[in-house]
Amino acid sequence: MIKFTLDGKEFEVTKGTTILEVARGAGIKIPTLCYHEEMSPYGSCRLCLVEVIKRGWPSIQPACLYPAQEGIEVMTDSERVRKNRKILLELYLARSPDSEAIRELAREYGVRDTRFKLKETSNCILCGLCVRACEEISGRRAISFAHRGSKRAIQTPFGELAELCVGCKACAYVCPTRAIEIEEAD
Amino acid sequence: MTPLRRIAQATEIMKPEDITTMQKLSIDDLEKITQKVRKRTLLSEGAGRAKVTVHMGTCGIAAGAGKVLTALEDAFKKNDVKGVILTTSGCAGMCCREPMITVELKGEAPVHYVGLSEENALQIFAEHVLEGKLVEEFALGVGHERFLGESVRVGAAAARSEEAEDVPDLLDVGFFGHQTLVALKNRGMIDPEEIDEYIARGGYRALAKALTQMTPEDIVNQVTISGLRGRGGGGFPTGRKWASAAKATGRPKYIICNADEGDPGAYMDRSIIESDPHSVIEGMLLSGLGVGSIEGYVYIRAEYPLATSILRTAIRQAREYGLLGDNIFGTDFCFDLFIKQGAGAFVCGESSALRASIEGLPGEPTSKYDHATDKGLWEKPTVLNNVETFANVPIIIDKGGEWYASMGTETSKGTKVFSLVGNINNTGLIEVEMGTTLREIIYDIGGGIPNGKKFKAVQTGGPSGGCIPAEKLDMPVDFEQLKEAGSIMGSGGMIVMDEGTCVVNVAKYFIEFCNDESCGKCISCRDGSAALLNILERICDGKGQEEDIELMKDLCGTITDASLCGLGTSLANPVLSTLMYFGDEYIAHIRDKKCPAKICKPLFQYKVITDNCKKCGLCFTNCPSDAIIWKKKEVAEIIQEKCVKCGICVEVCKFGAVE
Ligand SMILES: Cc1cc2nc3c(=O)[nH]c(=O)nc-3n(C[C@H](O)[C@H](O)[C@H](O)COP(=O)(O)O)c2cc1C
Numbered sequence A: 001m002i003k004f005t006l007d008g009k010e011f012e013v014t015k016g017t018t019i020l021e022v023a024r025g026a027g028i029k030i031p032t033l034c035y036h037e038e039m040s041p042y043g044s045c046r047l048c049l050v051e052v053i054k055r056g057w058p059s060i061q062p063a064c065l066y067p068a069q070e071g072i073e074v075m076t077d078s079e080r081v082r083k084n085r086k087i088l089l090e091l092y093l094a095r096s097p098d099s100e101a102i103r104e105l106a107r108e109y110g111v112r113d114t115r116f117k118l119k120e121t122s123n124c125i126l127c128g129l130c131v132r133a134c135e136e137i138s139g140r141r142a143i144s145f146a147h148r149g150s151k152r153a154i155q156t157p158f159g160e161l162a163e164l165c166v167g168c169k170a171c172a173y174v175c176p177t178r179a180i181e182i183e184e185a186d
Numbered sequence B: 001m002t003p004l005r006r007i008a009q010a011t012e013i014m015k016p017e018d019i020t021t022m023q024k025l026s027i028d029d030l031e032k033i034t035q036k037v038r039k040r041t042l043l044s045e046g047a048g049r050a051k052v053t054v055h056m057g058t059c060g061i062a063a064g065a066g067k068v069l070t071a072l073e074d075a076f077k078k079n080d081v082k083g084v085i086l087t088t089s090g091c092a093g094m095c096c097r098e099p100m101i102t103v104e105l106k107g108e109a110p111v112h113y114v115g116l117s118e119e120n121a122l123q124i125f126a127e128h129v130l131e132g133k134l135v136e137e138f139a140l141g142v143g144h145e146r147f148l149g150e151s152v153r154v155g156a157a158a159a160r161s162e163e164a165e166d167v168p169d170l171l172d173v174g175f176f177g178h179q180t181l182v183a184l185k186n187r188g189m190i191d192p193e194e195i196d197e198y199i200a201r202g203g204y205r206a207l208a209k210a211l212t213q214m215t216p217e218d219i220v221n222q223v224t225i226s227g228l229r230g231r232g233g234g235g236f237p238t239g240r241k242w243a244s245a246a247k248a249t250g251r252p253k254y255i256i257c258n259a260d261e262g263d264p265g266a267y268m269d270r271s272i273i274e275s276d277p278h279s280v281i282e283g284m285l286l287s288g289l290g291v292g293s294i295e296g297y298v299y300i301r302a303e304y305p306l307a308t309s310i311l312r313t314a315i316r317q318a319r320e321y322g323l324l325g326d327n328i329f330g331t332d333f334c335f336d337l338f339i340k341q342g343a344g345a346f347v348c349g350e351s352s353a354l355r356a357s358i359e360g361l362p363g364e365p366t367s368k369y370d371h372a373t374d375k376g377l378w379e380k381p382t383v384l385n386n387v388e389t390f391a392n393v394p395i396i397i398d399k400g401g402e403w404y405a406s407m408g409t410e411t412s413k414g415t416k417v418f419s420l421v422g423n424i425n426n427t428g429l430i431e432v433e434m435g436t437t438l439r440e441i442i443y444d445i446g447g448g449i450p451n452g453k454k455f456k457a458v459q460t461g462g463p464s465g466g467c468i469p470a471e472k473l474d475m476p477v478d479f480e481q482l483k484e485a486g487s488i489m490g491s492g493g494m495i496v497m498d499e500g501t502c503v504v505n506v507a508k509y510f511i512e513f514c515n516d517e518s519c520g521k522c523i524s525c526r527d528g529s530a531a532l533l534n535i536l537e538r539i540c541d542g543k544g545q546e547e548d549i550e551l552m553k554d555l556c557g558t559i560t561d562a563s564l565c566g567l568g569t570s571l572a573n574p575v576l577s578t579l580m581y582f583g584d585e586y587i588a589h590i591r592d593k594k595c596p597a598k599i600c601k602p603l604f605q606y607k608v609i610t611d612n613c614k615k616c617g618l619c620f621t622n623c624p625s626d627a628i629i630w631k632k633k634e635v636a637e638i639i640q641e642k643c644v645k646c647g648i649c650v651e652v653c654k655f656g657a658v659e
């Protein structure tokens, strides 16, 4: 068993438990966009970040991936966490200004507007939930990430109609920003 | 067949049967090979009366070394010269003065010629090789570089001919005199495609010593004592890494050499592999022996075709000699090495992305909370080190950790290889003792800034590094000092910038690079860098606002804090360091809408100074965009709407009438 503190409270958990799992169990709210209990954590949205003090050294870590470790001190809502989260939400607003889910989340953290500008906007935040749903839930690999940097996108192989797709719509169902539309084909 | 073999056969210095016999080596064979090679290559051992070495690194070849070699080969054939060796070697370091050749006559010190055309080379062949008269015009220096901390002055004793009097000792040539070769100890001295030549210069002795006189713990201990720190950027103590891998219980264990080298302006690792591949192989073998691994990988980027091919040859030759494979030197130590080519993504140099790439997964960093030395490649204990790190190991085992630790500073031992590029007279690959000052590197070795311009800043550490200003020129270079100055050692790229460089533009360049090279997984790195780039572009376009400075600082903070891998956590450094040292330049762009270095085109205009204009019309004839109106006997005028701000009018005007 591993003992550590989370927002000032002592916890004892089994090895390998993540901070996010402990927090959810204890009713402590940590915002997430790329996490889903039924799928493996990926760590791309960075919203779940928390401040961890390990052997006196503070650092920022993603709660969905970071495993609880003996003697660490975790803060889910420190000033540094809040500051970073607000900047991230501004980046999300710049990326997906039309997404109701993003606007709602931003409002919760007091972010009404963004000071940032991106060349392209999109409702897709590249969280990768659809990719994991396709692979882990439906057992297919009809979609995946393509390209890197700002050109990164979710695509079917070579951008063509995916033969592997069985039309289960799991991808659209898990999408946190409703960025996937399903077209019925004949 | 390598050029050496081809020529050796043609000139009958080496008999064909010497060439093909390959057997598994015993330790005693190293000495035999050494003697054989010395007889074949050292003039003092009777190899011949003269030796000509053409330096054929990628830099040399790009500058025309291939043509020089062909011209010399033809001349050799035509003149039917006997007793003269023509051979090739890797980069000699001074990339800006390639093609280079070295000519050595029996009983005399080697003479280094630079900047040669085919005709120059033939002249040197005719006068120096055939008639024994040094060609002063192209000679840079005479003698040897300082290596392994020892300098040998050739002095008068080298029987230097009279013409040579004005040619300095190589140690008095600033570029070479201030360097100390350790990792580059064989540069320009051996044919990288000839394992025998490496052996003849002491190669594989460290392995022999380790196998016969040392335990695996001794190897790791010596590396720990040496104080060697990773040369790939992080500076992690190599001995400590090896010790944890040695302790790890998982099996098998892997040794990986990181040759992904993707920093703009950096080519240390390529050059080491191109000029001395066996030093890296021997370093990896020693690592395998030290930590108990039998399998290694070299992860090399596909954009390095020459290095890859040389490495492939080296691995094949080492296998043929039984230096890779089973029962090395007849002991029970087994180790083999494989090449894995990367597809040119910068981020694949990051350790977790590199492992994913070798495993056949997308080259994307992942969060790892276990040490790679416990769970690395395929979840097995793994040692990942940089090319230069491995290249330092054989000499450490050979001469002992204490010897290595006697060089350098308190916290950074030994030497470091840098690629010196940018606005500097001597671009090239250099190796200096840790603690050498930036001034020594830039002025003594680099020969200062060209065209009489002033030094402005030096960017170290690649895209994750920072810009260091003139006030810090006397700073000794080591891991800690660079960090304190807001930059990092990185892998060793040094980009020198003169006063004509706009630091805002430089920061923009690096952010653009990182935005392109980000794998795109974390929003902070992907969209964070894009947003940062957008602000920098705005500033360079004259549309910046005062709040942008604070905004950039906030954004940089989050990019650094919230990103997963080293690419994201350090990509803000070029912006933060230029904000720290050159804040006024940002202010000039934002508040005064001026680019002091005149790089950001929207922020300045060219004008004709009426009083200076001699009405000659040169600017008019040379303007590529028809932006100048001029008639005979009239002052020229620039139409701003048509001007593309190329600056040609300023350059061609003899009277300083355009500003
Ligand atoms: C984005 C990124 C790129 C990197 N590229 C390289 C590289 O090209 N070569 C290299 O040796 N290390 C590179 N590194 C550092 C490696 O992750 C790793 O620390 C290093 O290879 C370890 O070897 P060392 O201890 O010998 O330096 C990179 C790191 C990051 C974050």
Ligand code: FES
Pocket: A031, A032, A033, A034, A035, A042, A043, A044, A045, A046, A047, A048, A049, A062, A063, A064, A065
């Ligand atoms: S939930 Fe942890 S990074 Fe997205």
